[in-house]
Amino acid sequence: MARTTGSDGARTEEAIRSAAIELIAARGFEATTLREIAEKVGVQPGTIYRYFPSKAQLLVELLVEHLEFLLEQWALQRPATDDPVEALRAFVDFHVRSHTLRRREVFVANMELRSLAPADRRRVVSLRRRYEDLLTGILRDGVERGAFQLPDARIATFAILAMLTGVGAWYREGGRLGKRDLIDMYTRMVMQCAGAATVPA
Structure with missing residues (x-):
C-alpha cells in the first residue's frame, strides 16, 4: 500500500510540488504524468486534483x-x-x-x-x-x-x-x-x- 503524507494539506501540496519539480526536471513536462507524481508523493492520483485541477x-x-x-x-x-x-x-x-x-x-x-x-x-x-x-x-x-x-x-x-x-x-x-x-x-x-x-x- 502506498504511504501517505498525512492529513496536513499544506505539507501534501508542498510534497506534490517538490515531486513534480523533480520529475519534470528529469524527464520533461510532457513525459511526466500525474500518476507518477502521486506515486512519488505516496497519495492516490485523485488527491492531486484537490490542489491542482x-x-x-x-x-x-x-x-x-x-x-x-x-x-x-x-x-x-x-x-x-x-x-x-x-x-x-x-x-x-x-x-x-x-x-x-x-x-x-x-x-x-x-x-x-x-x-x-x-x-x-x-x-x-x-x-x-x-x-x-x-x-x-x-x-x-x-x-x-x-x-x-x-x-x-x-x-x-x-x-x-x-x-x-x-x-x-x-x-x-x-x-x-x-x-x-x-x-x-x-x-x-x-x-x-x-x-x-x-x-x-
Whole structure:
C-alpha cells in the first residue's frame, strides 16, 4: 500500500510540488504524468486534483511560485543603498545563490515555458519581465550616474542574466570553487560587462 503524507494539506501540496519539480526536471513536462507524481508523493492520483485541477495548472503554479520567490526574496534582501555599484554587486550575489540553491526550479522555469498555454505563458512572462526590470533599473541608474558604461541597458540585462543563470547548470557543491569564490568571480565579470569604472579584484 502506498504511504501517505498525512492529513496536513499544506505539507501534501508542498510534497506534490517538490515531486513534480523533480520529475519534470528529469524527464520533461510532457513525459511526466500525474500518476507518477502521486506515486512519488505516496497519495492516490485523485488527491492531486484537490490542489491542482490539471497537470497544466500545476506547471503554471510551479513557474509562478519560482518567479514570485525571486521577486519577494530580492525585495527582502536588496541593500538599502543608492549606489548602483553596490546594488549590482548585491544582485549578482543574490542571483547566483538563488539559482544554485534552486537548480531544478530554475531548469523547469527556463525549459518548460514552451509547454504553457498562451494565457498562462503571458502570466509567467510578465513575472519574468518584472525580475529582468530589477536589473535593468540598476544598470540604467548606474549609467545615469556615470558608474557604468553601457550602449544599451536592456541588452546588457539579457546578457548578464544569461551568464548568471547558466551557473545552475554546472555548479556542484564541493567542486574546485567554493560558492563565495564563484560569486566573487561572477561579480568581477559582471562589473566588466557593465563597464564599471572600478572592477573588484
